[in-house]
Amino acid sequence: xxxxxxxxxxxxxxxxxxxxxxxxxxxxxxxxxxxxxxxxxxxxxxxxxxxxxxxxxxxxxxxxxxxxxxxxxxxxxxxxxxxxxxxxxxxxxxxxxxxxxxxxxxxxxxxxxxxxxxxxxxxxxxxxxxxxxxxxxxxxxxxxxxxxxxxxxxxxxxxxxxxxxxxxxxxxxxxxxxxxxxxxxxxxxxxxxxxxxxxxxxxxxxxxxxxxxxxxxxxxxxxxxxxxxxxxxxxxxxxxxxxxxxxxxxxxxxxxxxxxxxxxxxxxxxxxxxxxxxxxxxxxxxxxxxxxxxxxxxxxxxxxxxxxxxxxxxxxxxxxxxxxxxxxxxxxxxxxxxxxxxxxxxxxxxxxxxxxxxxxxxxxxxxxxxxxxxxxxxxxxxxxxxxxxxxxxxxxxxxxxxxxxxxxxxxxxxxxxxxxxxxxxxxxxxxxxxxxxxxxxxxxxxxxxxxxxxxxxxxxxxxxxxxxxxxxxxxxxxxxxxxxxxxxxxxxxxxx
Numbered sequence: 491x492x493x494x495x496x497x498x499x500x501x502x503x504x505x506x507x508x509x510x511x512x513x514x515x516x517x518x519x520x521x522x523x524x525x526x527x528x529x530x531x532x533x534x535x536x537x538x539x540x541x542x543x544x545x546x547x548x549x550x551x552x553x554x555x556x557x558x559x560x561x562x563x564x565x566x567x568x569x570x571x572x573x574x575x576x577x578x579x580x581x582x583x584x585x586x587x588x589x590x591x592x593x594x595x596x597x598x599x600x601x602x603x604x605x606x607x608x609x610x611x612x613x614x615x616x617x618x619x620x621x622x623x624x625x626x627x628x629x630x631x632x633x634x635x636x637x638x639x640x641x642x643x644x645x646x647x648x649x650x651x652x653x654x655x656x657x658x659x660x661x662x663x664x665x666x667x668x669x670x671x672x673x674x675x676x677x678x679x680x681x682x683x684x685x686x687x688x689x690x691x692x693x694x695x696x697x698x699x700x701x702x703x704x705x706x707x708x709x710x711x712x713x714x715x716x717x718x719x720x721x722x723x724x725x726x727x728x729x730x731x732x733x734x735x736x737x738x739x740x741x742x743x744x745x746x747x748x749x750x751x752x753x754x755x756x757x758x759x760x761x762x763x764x765x766x767x768x769x770x771x772x773x774x775x776x777x778x779x780x781x782x783x784x785x786x787x788x789x790x791x792x793x794x795x796x797x798x799x800x801x802x803x804x805x806x807x808x809x810x811x812x813x814x815x816x817x818x819x820x821x822x823x824x825x826x827x828x829x830x831x832x833x834x835x836x837x838x839x840x841x842x843x844x845x846x847x848x849x850x851x852x853x854x855x856x857x858x859x860x861x862x863x864x865x866x867x868x869x870x871x872x873x874x875x876x877x878x879x880x881x882x883x884x885x886x887x888x889x890x891x892x893x894x895x896x897x898x899x900x901x902x903x904x905x906x907x908x909x910x911x912x913x914x915x916x917x918x919x920x921x922x923x924x925x926x927x928x929x930x931x932x933x934x935x936x937x938x939x940x941x942x943x944x945x946x947x948x949x950x951x952x953x954x955x956x957x958x959x960x961x962x963x964x965x966x967x968x969x970x971x972x973x974x975x976x977x978x979x980x981x982x983x984x985x986x
Contacts, residue, residue, distance in 0.1 A: 492511060492512055492562065493511075493512050493562060493563075493564040493936075493939075493941045494509055494510065494511055494512070494517065494556065494558050494562055494563050494564065495509070495510045495563070495564060495565050495566070495567060495728070495932040495935050495936045495939075495941060496508075496509055496549060496552065496553065496563050496565070496566045496567070496721075496725065496932075497509075497510060497566075497567045497569065497928040497929070497931045497932040497935070498545055498549060498566060498567065498568050498569070498658065498931070499569050499570075499733075499925075499927055499928040499931065500541060500545050500568070500569070500570045500571060500654050500655075500658060501570075501571050501733070502571045502574075502591065502592070502593070503523055503524070503526065504521050504522060504523040504524065504544070505521070505522055505524065505541065505544040505545040505547075505548050506519065506520065506521040506522075506548060506928065507519065507520050507521075507545070507548040507549040507551070507552040507553075508552060508925065508928045508929075508932070509552050509553060509555075509556040509558060509563075510928075510929065510932040510936075512936070512941055512942070513951055514923065514929060514932070514933065514948070514951030514952070515923070515951075516923065516925065516928075516929075517556045517558070518552045518553075518555035518556035518557075519552055519555075520547075520548040520549075520551035520552040520555065521548060522544040522547055522548050523544075524536065524537075524540040524541065524544045525537070525540060526591075527588060530596075532594070532595040532596060532598075533590075533594055533595075533596050534590075534591040534593045534594040535588040535589060535590060535591060535594070536574065536588060536589040536591055537588055537589070538576050538578070538585040538588065538589050538657060539585070541589065541654060541657065541658075542657065542658065542661050545658060546661075546720065549721065550722075553722065559723075560721075560722035560723030560725075561723050562723075563721075563722075563723050563725045564725060564726075564728070564935075564936065564939045564940075564941050565725050565726050565727070565728030565729065565935035565936060565938060565939035565941065566662065566716060566721060566725050566726070566727050566728065566935060567727075567728060567729035567730070567736075567928075567930075567931030567932045567933075567934055567935030567936075568655050568658055568659065568727065568729070568730045568731075568931060569655075569730075569731055569732065569733050569736035569927050569928065569930065569931035570653065570654035570655045570658070570674070570732060570733060571591075571592060571654055571733060572592060572653065572654075572674060572677045572732040572733060572734070573592035573624060573625050573626050573629075573653065573677050573678075574589050574590065574591050574592050574626075574653060574654050575589060575590045575626045575629035575630055575633070575651070575653065576589045576651070576652050576653070576654070576656070576657045577630065577633050577634075577637075577640070577649055577650070577651050577702075578649065578650050578652075578657070578660075579643075579648065579649060579650075580647070580648055580649065580650050580665075580668075581648070583660070583661070583665050586633075586637055586640065586649065587633055587637060589654075589657075590629040590632070590633070592624060592625075594623070594629065595623050596623070596629075596632060597623040597628035597629055597631070597632050598623045600623070600628045600631065600632065601621050601622055601623050601628055604621055604628075604695065605621055609621070609695055612691065612692070612695070613679055613692065613695075614769070615769070616682045616683070616684070616689050616691070616692060617676070617678075617679055617680075617681060617682070617683060617689075617692070618676070618683050618767060618769065618775060618776030618777055618788075619676075619677070619679055619775055619776075619777075620773070620775065621679070625677055625678060625679040626653055626677060626678040626679065626680070627678050627679030627680045627692070627696050627698070628679065628696065630651050630678075630680075630696070630698055630702070631696040631697060631698055634697070634698065634702075635697075641697070641699075644698075644699050644701060644702040645699045645701060646701070647701040647702075649702050650668050650702065650704070651698075651702045651703060651704070652668070652670060652704055653670060653674045653677070653678070653732075655670055655671065655674050655730050655732070656668065656669060656670045656674070656704045659713075659714055659727060659730065661720065662714070662716045662717065662720050662721060662727060663714050663715065663716060663717055663720075663727070664717035664719070664720065666714070666715075666717075667713075667714040667727075668704045668705060669704050669705050669706075669707045669713060669714060669730075670704045670705075670706060670707070670730070671706070671707050671708065671709040671713075671730035671731060671780070671781065672686065672706055672707070672708070672709060672778045672780065672781035672786060673709055673730075673731045673732045673735040673736075673777070673778050673779065673780050673781070674730065674731070674732045675688075675704075675706045675778070676777050676778035677732060677777065679692065679696070680692050680693060680696070680698065680703070681706070681778075683767055683776065683777070683778055683786070683788070684767060686706070686781070686786055687706070688700060688703055688706070706781075707730070707781075708780075708781045708782055708783065708784065708938075709729060709730055709731045709735070709739075709780035709781050709782060709934055710728065710729045710780070710782050710934040710935070710937045710938040711728065711782075711938040712726045712728065712938055712939065713726070713727045713728065713729075713730060713938065714726065714727040715727075725939075726938070726939055727935070728934065728935030728936065728937070728938030728939040729931055729932070729933070729934025729935030729936075729937070729938050730931075730934070731780055731930060731931060731934055733927050734752065734758045734760055734791065734927075735760070735777070735778070735779050735780055735789070735930070736926075736927045736928075736930035736931045736934070737750060737752050737758075737760070737897060737926045737927045737930055738750050738760045738762060738779055738789060738930065739779075739780060739930035739933055739934055740897075740923075740925075740926030740927060740928070740929035740930030740931075740932075740933060741895040741897065741921070741926050741930070742933075742945075742948060742949060742952050743760070743762045743895060744762065744945055745762065745764075746762055746763055746764035746766070746887075746889055747761070747762070747887070747889035747890060747891055747892070748761075748762050748893070748895070749761040749762070749880070749883065749891055749893075749894055749895070750894070750895040750896065750897065750926070751876055751880075751894055751895075751896050751897075751898075752896075752897050752898040752926070752927075753797055753798060753872070753896065753897070753898035753899060753900035753901050753906075754797065754798055754898045754899060754900070755796075755797065755798050755799045755802075756793055756794050756795050756796060756797050756798075756799065756840070757793065757794035757797040757872070757875065757876055757879075757898075758791065758792075758793055758794075759791065759792045759793075759794075759876065759879050759880065759883065760777075760779070760789045760790070760791050761789055761790045761791075761883040761887055761889070761891070762779055762787070762788075762789050763779075763787075763788045763789060763790060763887055763889070764787055764788070765785070765786070765787060765788070766788060767786075767788040768788075768790065768886055768887055768888075770790060770882070770886045771885070771886060772841070772842040772882035772883075772885060772886055773841055773842050773843075773844045773882075774790045774791060774792045774841055774842065774879075774882055774883065774886055775790070775791040775792070776788060776789075776790060776791075777789055777790075777791050780934070782937075790883050790886055790887055792840070792841035792842065792879035792882060792883060793840045793841055793879075794840050794841070794872070794875040794876060794879060795835075795836075795837045795838065795839070795840040796834040796835070796836050796837065796850075796875075797872045797875070797876075797900060798814070798872075798898075798899060798900045799834070799836070800832070800834040800836075800868045800871060800872065801814050801817050801868060801869075801900070802814065803834070803836070804817065804864070804865060804868055808864075810861045810864060810865060811865065815903075817865050817868070817869065817903070818869075818903050818904070818905050818906070820861065820862050820865045820866075821862065821865040821866035821868075821869050821905055822866075822905050823862045824860070824862045824863055824866055826866070827854075827863050827866045827867040827870060828854070828856070828858060828859055828863045829854045829973070830852065830853070830854040830855060830859055830863045830864060830866075830867045831852070831853050831854055831867055831870075831871075831973060831974060831976075831977035832850070832851075832852045832864065832867040832868050832870075832871045833848075833850055833851050833852075833853075833871060833977050833978055833980075833981045834850050834868070834871050834872075835848035835849050835850045835851070835981050835984075836849070836850045839978075839981075839982075840875075841878075841879050841882065842878060842879060842881075842882035843878075843978070843982070845982050845983060847982075847983045847984055847985045848981045848982050848983065848984055849981055849984040849985060850981065851977065851980060851981045852864065852867070853977050853980060854977075869903070869905060869906045869909060870909055870913075870974075872900065872906060872910075873906060873909040873910040873912075873913045873914075874913060874971065874974045876894075876910060876913075876914070877910070877913040877914045877971065880894065880914055891916060892916060892917075893916055893917050893918075893919055894910070894914060894916055894917070894918050894919070895919045895920075895921070896910070896918055896919065896920050897920075897921065897924045897925075897926040897927075898924065899924075901920055901924055902924070904956070904958075907920060907956075907958045908958050908961065910958070911958040911959060911960045911961070912960050912961055912962045912966075912967060913967060913970065913971065914960075915960050915964065915967055916960070917957055917958060917959050917960070918957070918958040919954055919957055919958075920954070920955045920956050920957075920958070921952060921953060921954055921955055922953040922954065922955045923953070924955075933948055933951075
């Protein structure tokens, strides 16, 4: 009988569930949004109950739509918004506060204090991360300081900390398993990516007791038994990975030098480096890709803050287009941008520039500039930023990059993908299944449960939609990227 895998994809604004068959094809899907809370400027929260309830609801809905006997669900795979921080009572299972979302900036001052105390090199070397409020560690430290009695309760072992994967696993197992996988642990500022354990020096620096932390597991295997009251049929949790690592696995980037880019509101690029954990010289992050069979694998990660969001801005801010898909035909109506360059530094610049004071600009405008030129410049701005991150990764990893695998909503834009191939100088590979985050969770779970015997079997599941080859000369590429850097220089340090 055919086996199926239930992938739970818990995101920042919605929870989704997809049932995959043993060929890696989606059979049924369900999705539900939930409320975003902004109690103070710079604060972003979720109700833990909303995360759980929407995820359980879509899981049951997807299973019902798939019309699959629960006994044929071989495993559950979990992938999640990373860094979002939860704290709950072990006995009652009730949260002691709202979840602090990865976007939340309330601990920025705490990070400044740690930096002033000279601790940034320690965090950087042990975790591969920059010392920033983005990550979970300072969020947990804030909760333990601000909630009366929480620090003492944590030391007694009465409280449980977790990222979203941990919260889901706890509830899926009826409170029996307090676990996280190594990919999520590596995003906390508390986990030593070299030793593969929580780091006592970092815990001491943030005044966090070990007793509050989950057990770190592999990303694939028979990780936990679910409760049949929660998930019909009680399948095992066979895979857990943070969303970007799951997408890396879903793209089957399993050899050093393989790289994927996810095009969403922003972009996340991950380069698989295998058993090497290179510390970046270009302000990229070093992260655990996954842990399998007890062995850690690593990736370099770079983020672009504004990608699909620039298309939304053209639609909602300027009214240049009425819907996002319109941009492709509008941009294709002109042969080039007419030497117009748009730098969408609306929230500063991410990797590899890391300039919070940069602001967006459009340069090169003449009387002949039309909305089509601006639309094309907007698409090119996404491709230029991705090419900059790819160059930084190539330099840090010292690996030859022969292909960029792409996914996410904007990867459906074929003009953008061709521009990307031209500016990166390597082929772009777009798969048929672009929901690679959920697919990666399903693949990890299916491997863990024995649905697929090995990685070779997974490769037979990959289907490519289209390959985009570079269509410009090296000289043209260099000239366009030189002009892009001139535009970048003009937007840098605008508010500094």
